Amino acid sequence: MVLAAPRSAPLEEALGEGSPIVVLDRVSLAFDDKVILKNISFTLLKGHTKIILGASGSGKSTILKLILGLLKPDAGVIWVNGERVDGMTELEMMKVRADLGMVFQEGALFDSLTVAENVGYKLFEESDMPRADVRQRVDEILGFIGLDDHVDRTPAELSGGQRRRVAIARAMAAKPRLLLYDEPTTGLDPITAITVDNEIVKLRDIENVSSILVTHQLRDAFFVATHEAVHDAAGRLQVVPAGLDKAEEAEFIMLKDGEIAFEGHAAELRATSDSYLKTFLS
Amino acid sequence: MTALVVSLVKSGLLEIQEYMRLQGQTMRGIVSRPFYFRDVVEQFEEIGIGSLTVVLLTGFFTGAVLALQTGITLDQFGARPFVGRLISASMIKELGPVLTGLMLAGRVGSGIAAELGSMVVTDQINALRALGTDPVRKLVVPRVLAGVFMAPVLTVVANTVGIIGGWLIAVYQLRVASSLYWTSVVEGLFLQDAWMGLIKPFFLGFAIVTIGCHVGLRTHGGTQGVGRSTTNAVVASSVAVIAVDFFVTRVLITLLY
Ligand SMILES: Nc1ncnc2c1ncn2[C@@H]1O[C@H](COP(=O)(O)OP(=O)(O)OP(=O)(O)O)[C@@H](O)[C@H]1O
Ligand SMILES: [Mg+2]
Numbered sequence: 001m002v003l004a005a006p007r008s009a010p011l012e013e014a015l016g017e018g019s020p021i022v023v024l025d026r027v028s029l030a031f032d033d034k035v036i037l038k039n040i041s042f043t044l045l046k047g048h049t050k051i052i053l054g055a056s057g058s059g060k061s062t063i064l065k066l067i068l069g070l071l072k073p074d075a076g077v078i079w080v081n082g083e084r085v086d087g088m089t090e091l092e093m094m095k096v097r098a099d100l101g102m103v104f105q106e107g108a109l110f111d112s113l114t115v116a117e118n119v120g121y122k123l124f125e126e127s128d129m130p131r132a133d134v135r136q137r138v139d140e141i142l143g144f145i146g147l148d149d150h151v152d153r154t155p156a157e158l159s160g161g162q163r164r165r166v167a168i169a170r171a172m173a174a175k176p177r178l179l180l181y182d183e184p185t186t187g188l189d190p191i192t193a194i195t196v197d198n199e200i201v202k203l204r205d206i207e208n209v210s211s212i213l214v215t216h217q218l219r220d221a222f223f224v225a226t227h228e229a230v231h232d233a234a235g236r237l238q239v240v241p242a243g244l245d246k247a248e249e250a251e252f253i254m255l256k257d258g259e260i261a262f263e264g265h266a267a268e269l270r271a272t273s274d275s276y277l278k279t280f281l282s
Numbered sequence: 283m284t285a286l287v288v289s290l291v292k293s294g295l296l297e298i299q300e301y302m303r304l305q306g307q308t309m310r311g312i313v314s315r316p317f318y319f320r321d322v323v324e325q326f327e328e329i330g331i332g333s334l335t336v337v338l339l340t341g342f343f344t345g346a347v348l349a350l351q352t353g354i355t356l357d358q359f360g361a362r363p364f365v366g367r368l369i370s371a372s373m374i375k376e377l378g379p380v381l382t383g384l385m386l387a388g389r390v391g392s393g394i395a396a397e398l399g400s401m402v403v404t405d406q407i408n409a410l411r412a413l414g415t416d417p418v419r420k421l422v423v424p425r426v427l428a429g430v431f432m433a434p435v436l437t438v439v440a441n442t443v444g445i446i447g448g449w450l451i452a453v454y455q456l457r458v459a460s461s462l463y464w465t466s467v468v469e470g471l472f473l474q475d476a477w478m479g480l481i482k483p484f485f486l487g488f489a490i491v492t493i494g495c496h497v498g499l500r501t502h503g504g505t506q507g508v509g510r511s512t513t514n515a516v517v518a519s520s521v522a523v524i525a526v527d528f529f530v531t532r533v534l535i536t537l538l539y
Binding site: 065068069070090091093094097098100101102104105106108109110111121122125126170 | 410
């Protein structure tokens with residue numbers, strides 16, 4: 001694997017805590033003649049959450065694919081984890097992706113592999129981690145999403161919600177620093193959805209994973225935006241309603257007609273007077 | 283009208299350019315790391331062992347029908363005992379490679395296009411890339427290696443059962459003595475022919491598999507697109523088998539004879 005030039009100490013520091021991990025600057029993209037994104041700009045800081053809302057077909061999944069380098073923008077600049085990724089070759093992109101995880105909208109599980117092989121794919125195929133450790137990590141994460149007794153099944157033998165949970169487990173398994181969730185809770189029952197939301201919150205607050213969450217489920221969006229994970233007096237991990245400062249670390253973006261129609265925190269979104277937003281929220 | 287022609291030519295050229303690019307990436311994937319060994323083994327089994335039945339059946343019946351037909355023709359010259367010679371020559375030089383190629387185009391070309399195509403439309407290819415895997419190394423390289431090395435092996439199998447099929451007809455239908463048939467088979471074999479029969483399937487296997495991969499990876503438009511890709515892959519690789527066979531034969535004749 002080709003590695004980029006090592007970073008100098010000052011640069012490493014500038015890219016540390018509180019610095020941007022994803023920056024989109026006037027990004028535009030059209031498929032054939034159809035303009036999907038026009039001059040989209042936003043910044044995600046390390047350890048923060050960006051929640052992207054928008055009608056079906058408004059370009060939410062497209063934004064995630066641009067960040068992953070699966071699509072290239074027609075115009076604009078994209079920075080991920082301190083690297084400029086628009087224009088990168090596929091080979092250079094692989095190094096950036098090493099620190100990224102993505103939950104695809106339809107799961108995109110590999111049909112030919114079992115649940116355990118799917119979840120452990122990155123560790124097993126693209127890392128030097130010993131097999132026993134991979135197995136342990138897979139068991140751990142499958143236990144967490146409640147699929148321990150399905151390890152040897154293939155995706156075809158799972159329900160839609162179970163497949164989605166496997167997809168989430170696969171994205172989390174290699175402990176990336178940036179996680180992109182494309183509708184992770186759609187089609188899940190409320191209990192499992194809350195489990196997933198809790199995990200997103202825990203990864204963010206305990207492991208300092210930055211996240212971009214695309215969702216239609218407003219309840220989950222607000223839950224993630226307004227909760228935080230803390231250790232209680234007994235040292236146990238708890239997800240509790242977040243304080244004001246913490247809640248400001250989650251920002252909503254609303255896409256409409258290829259542009260950002262709203263950008264702001266949960267409280268601002270709730271208080272909006274915009275009629276389109278109101279219809280969307282109700 | 284001209285606009286239509288121009289756009290057709292353009293998309294044709296683009297297709298060829300993409301196909302060439304895939305071949306370049308495949309070559310690079312073969313000679314450099316990472317190399318997915320387990321997938322290579324899996325594909326050898328899938329393409330090699332998996333195609334055995336169909337190749338055995340086609341080879342056998344081709345040899346048998348060849349014996350029946352040439353028996354009639356040879357009778358006109360009173361040359362029935364030479365039936366073995368005709369069978370071995372035509373099987374090894376031409377029919378073995380081409381028929382095996384066509385069978386592989388139907389079974390392997392379509393299978394690859396359908397599998398890779400559905401991986402494209404369900405975002406599995408994107409998921410591979412997101413997880414840090416180059417789909418060409420993981421999916422294309424193992425299939426190309428398996429296709430290139432298994433096609434000659436399967437061709438030899440087809441030739442062998444074809445000659446056995448011919449032998450059954452020669453002995454039980456044409457009443458040619460068994461020993462006479464086998465002497466005649468050996469007499470019909472020239473070293474050049476054997477080379478010709480062994481070299482051709484390498485190229486045919488390469489063409490079939492690379493076309494299947496190329497068409498599969500360029501699938502778009504959901505499940506309908508997968509169906510379209512599968513059909514296109516079979517048509518294109520079948521035509522390619524015949525065409526590549528012609529050109530390779532042309533070159534080999536100058537080189538070998
Ligand atoms: N490969 C493609 N070729 C052509 N058009 C595409 C392609 N991918 C997406 N589109 C179009 O781009 C637009 C945005 O797609 P995208 O998948 O980003 O929507 P989305 O916001 O994620 O919608 P949903 O909420 O339904 O998932 C859609 O109108 C879609 O038709
Ligand atoms: Mg989407």
